[in-house]
Amino acid sequence: MSLPVPPPESPTLPSAEPLADRRDALQALFPEAFSEGALDCDRLRAILGETTPASEERYGLHWAGRSTAMRAGQQPCTGTLTPDLDGSLRAERTENVFVEGDNLEVLKLLQKAYSGTMKMIYIDPPYNTGREFIYPDNFRDGMGEYLRFSGQIDAAGARTSTSTDRTGRVHSRWLSFMYPRLFLARNLLREDGLIAVSIDDHEVHNLRLLLDEIFGPENFVANLVWQKAYVANMTAKFISATHDHILVYARDADQAVVGRDPRTEAQHAQFTNPDQDPRGPWKPENLSAGKFYAAGQFAITTPTGRVTTPPPGRYWRCNKARYQEWLTDGRIWFGADGSGRPMLKKFLSEVRPGLTPDTWWKHEQVGTNKQATTELKRLFGGRKVFDTPKPVRLVERLVSLLAPNGGPVLDFFAGSGVTGHAVLRCNAADGHHRPYLLVQLPQPTDQPDLPTIAHITRARLRAAAHELEATHPALDVGWRAFRLTQSHFHPWTAPPGAPQALATKLQHHRTVLREGAAAGDVLAELLLKAGHRLTTTVETLELEGQTVHAVDGGRLMICLANPLSTPLLRAMMQQSPESVWCLDQAFAGDDALLRNTMLEMKSHGIAHFRTV
Structure with missing residues (x-):
């Protein structure tokens, strides 16, 4: 009588839940503070010697919708990032990445593969100045709302929420918009990483409190004041605003390193x-x-x-x-x-090389809004394609100071693509290696040849690449493009009704591919969900007439062939990988083949055999 064989492992398809690791770490440190798997906050306070009553009011930032916004960053994303070869430039030999999609959902998908990897984050988010929020936030169904926004599932159009009222809801909505994105962004920073956020006077006070809460006030680095204009606006009602702010925080101020300005x-x-x-x-x-x-x-x-x-x-x-x-x-x-x-x-x-930078950034050093518009128009043949670009010198200086020795740079409000442009210029100037990862929502424009802001981003990157490679032919100016789409696997949905219905579905359920899913797209989804970066090198092998993908030098082998055969499975085993992944549906319900495969994998020393 044969012994029962446990089922193979199956990778989780939804994105990682950002708080799971923190919760597990807390339980490992204070197991006595948990009861039946739930945290007892009063017990934890007692363990830590906290005597302040839980009901006592505390200093902090509070707004309508705060708890909903906090949960928004914790909800997993059911979508994926699908390669966009047509939107890429020299994808086969670049470490730069451009993603088209809602940055909240994209940040969720990046959590596993990019946790603790970014040396620098720079963002220029909406300033909440009375214009519309075009990001389709729906905290209960973020991915579904994005698919409707981008027209991928129906023609209902985007849901926009205007910010034209003057009540507290304006600030509350903006804070709810920013909180989950900054929360997720912090996870992506290295321990020595820094984040810089551009903002104006409308929300700088709220943003400072929000960043204090997420990063800790002890990790505040600077409030940079940028002279965005040197001529006053004569139509201003009271006083003309000629500056903006850039708030800088460290993941850990004890480990962060800020560069120095060169001497003149x-x-x-x-x-x-x-x-x-x-x-x-x-x-x-x-x-x-x-x-x-x-x-x-x-x-x-x-x-x-x-x-x-x-x-x-x-x-x-x-x-x-x-x-x-x-x-x-x-x-x-x-x-x-x-x-x-x-x-x-x-x-x-x-003396130390260079000079300690200060917080007053003059227009002569980093440019103005007007100069930013001029330089962008130059790249587009004199056309004005974007309303509020930042000068490339401004972002260049940020990159050189916050990532002085190289390291990945993230911008999830990519806009006109100035961060990617600035990164390329810095790499050309000092020879350091700074791959960029940019994210931009496909916000519609009124320009037929550049129908979305994402098209403008890519066009600017292409123009910058053409300009720089003329003098720096070895510079990595390409990028791999991806789009936020629905998963290529049918999601699991529990049926309504009696327990018998659920039992029947569990018995017959197989995670199957959606019709028409391309092998390369499925492979990209599996790699990302498994924690591999979007630029991971994949080798293609031909075994028994079928394509097999080798990752990490062959340590992981993924076969998407359907159906599978015993000779093919054994050919993969002969490659001595550490892990093998196959499609569950490729076994076509042949439990004997699945059982024998698992036993043979184990006998060949293959630690992980998974079906999806």
Whole structure:
């Protein structure tokens, strides 16, 4: 009598639930705080020594719809990302990615494959200035609402929610829109990663509180103030706004690294070497300081014999012993004639490269809104194709500071594609490797040749690629394009009615492919759901006349052939993979073949055999 064989593993098709890992980690740390699988918050407070009553009011950000928005980020996505070869550029040899779709659903799909991978995130979200929210948020059926918005399932059109009223609902709706996206984005940052969010005065106060809540106030880095215009708007009712904000937060401020601004030629010119010091160029710094220092009150005799003391109200910035060390080491300068006031020599070779950036970003450094429009029109032959672009120099500076040594860059409000353009320019300038991942909703436009904003994004990336590869032929300027679509597998839906109906469906259910699903699309969905990135290299093998896909150097083998044969299965085993995936329907209900395959896989040392 043969022993029963457990069923093969089956990968979960919906996207990861972002809070599952946190919940499991909390339960592992404090198992006594859980009862029947549910967290007892009062018990957890007691374990942590928290004595504040749970009902006591606390400081924080609250708005109508907050709890619904929090749940929105926790709902899995039932869709997938389908390769778009026509929308790609040199897809076979690039690490850049462009995704067309609702960024909330896309962020959910990226959680498993891209968790903890992004060095930098930059977004320029809607500013809530009275225009429409065109994102089709429906927290109960996000994927279904997007499919209706993009016309993939019917012609009902997009559901838009206008923000023309002046009540608290305006801010509440914007906060509910932003919260789940920022929550999911944080998961994608590396421990040393940073996020920068552009915003104006309408919501900067709310955004600061929202980012404090999601990232922690201790991880606030800066509020950059960008001079977006240098001429006042004479039609402004009160005062013309000539600046916007960019809030910067770290995933972990203790690990984050921010780059430095390069010195200008004028700043370099301040370092000279009039005394031919072998340590190289230096510049004189005042030896006195304004802060009282008792040990800094002593007389200094110059080489010419003149005795000098600190100016009134000031003190030498060192004690007498330290001064003597500097004098002996040739670090004190008394002027060319040796009778001047003592100065400390600061050597260029001993200072940190570059300059510490400040929070006031002038238009001369990073450009203005008007210049951004001009540079975008240049790429499109003089046409105005986008209303609110950012100057590429602004985003370039952000990229160079927040990802100074390279690393992946994410922008899930890609808009005109300026982030991708800026990343390419930074890579060309410093030689670092920064692949980008851009996400853009296919928002309709009134331009027949550029029918959606996503078309504008790709057109800008293509123009930037053409411009840069002329001078940097080895630069990775391509991208792999994907579209947010429904899954290529029929979803599981529990039947209504009596338990017998559910039992019958469970007995006969097989996760089957949708009619017409292309093998490459199915493969991309399986790889993403399994935690492989969108640019994962896949080799194609021909075994027993069928196509088999080898991933990670052959450690994972995926066969989408239907039906399967014993020779084909054994040919895959001979490749010695660690995991093998096949279609469940390819066994055509042949339980004996499935059982024998599982036993043979195990005997060949294959740890994971899965059917989908």
